[in-house]
Amino acid sequence: MYAITGATGNTGSVIATRLLARGKKVRVIGRDARRLGDFARKGAEAVVADVTDAAALTNAFSGAQAVYAMIPPNIGAPDISAYQERVSDAMVAAITRAGVGHVALLSSVGADKPQKTGPVVGLHNFEQKLSSITGLNALYVRAGYFMQNTLAQIGVIQNFGLLGGPLRADLAVAMIAARDIGDWSAEELLRLNFSGKQARELLGQRDLTYKEVASVIGQAIDRPTLSYSQLPPALVKPALLQAGMSTNVADLILEMSEALNSGYMAPLEPRSAQNTTPTSFETFVAEEFVPRFKEKAAVS
Ligand SMILES: NC(=O)c1ccc[n+]([C@@H]2O[C@H](COP(=O)([O-])OP(=O)(O)OC[C@H]3O[C@@H](n4cnc5c(N)ncnc54)[C@H](OP(=O)(O)O)[C@@H]3O)[C@@H](O)[C@H]2O)c1
Helix, strand or coil: EEECCCCCCCHHHHHHHHHHHHHEEEEEECCCCCCCHHHHCCCCCCECCCCCHHHHHHHHHCCCEEEEECCCCCCCCCHHHHHHHHHHHCCCCCHHCCCCCCCEEEECCCCCCCCCCCCCHHHHHHHHHHHHCCCCEEEEEEECCEEEHHHHHHHHHHCCCCECCCCCCCCEEEEECCHHHHHHHHHHHCCCCCCCCCEHHHHHHEEEEEEHHHHHHHHHHHCCCCCEEEECCHHHHHCCCCCCCCCCHHHHHHHHHHHHHCCCCCCCCCCCCCCCCCCCCHHHHHHHHHHHHHHHHHHH
8 A cells, every 4th residue: 555645736736646546545634624626536445634743644654565756835834943843753653653664755856955955954854864763764855946946927018018937047957747747656656666775866858048048948838039137136036925925935036046156056967767767847837837827827
């Protein structure tokens, strides 16, 4: 049996769906039984557990041969690092008490660094905690920058007619579709042949700059001159707060952006067939960005 945290989310839902389709026993974990209902109808066992609740997670993980672990985003947290530590402590306690043998953790490029990478420090610390569990087989899935992050540009385009953000326009970023992380992780969970503690980077189909992101989106929404401007932190921060982030989360997102811009936070592996995944940014834009863009345009 597999226990999947974040089962209604971008990556967990793909994993749960794939494992169920292969006839595996799956326990889906989330905060709301109704949101887990689709999986329950497909034969999964739905368990309501908060990721900060070690006792509820122990119950959710008991009997699982493998767990998909993640720290759900919490953009309004007044102290995101404290929240991340609470989650990783609870998960580690539950993994240990339930005697789970294999864990795939959704981590990030840059999780090799102990500091100065914003919210990715919490993933570094989670990896370290799992590494201290004797006998556990753990796979740290160090994913690149989610293509989904570009969905935040929909409002910017609609309000200002351009894309804007803290990253350098010419910075080549390994961008990945969340579904590729889910598909890849599901296959690793099905094979279960990872042992000891291993980190694997997943870098998406190719590296893209935000200049190219603007060009691909511009073609797809029929605004071929759409451009991207790097904005100073003093302009980005109010926009992040406006989007619902706490001051602390906004500051750490800016710290992470600086780490990306300077090259401090970057993949360790050269691109290869092993860390390249199939979904192109063009496909993501056609299948996810454009429908969301049109939906938002229709209501505004
Ligand atoms: N964005 C990036 O570029 C990037 C890059 C690398 C790594 N990452 C990492 O990816 C992770 C996010 O992955 P994702 O996009 O798959 O997540 P996601 O789509 O936001 O899904 C998270 C799920 O967790 C559940 N959840 C939220 N709070 C919870 C709580 N307190 N207790 C139990 N469940 C809770 C939610 O389900 P319910 O609402 O049903 O409870 C939600 O569907 C983060 O750890 C992030 O650091 C992100």
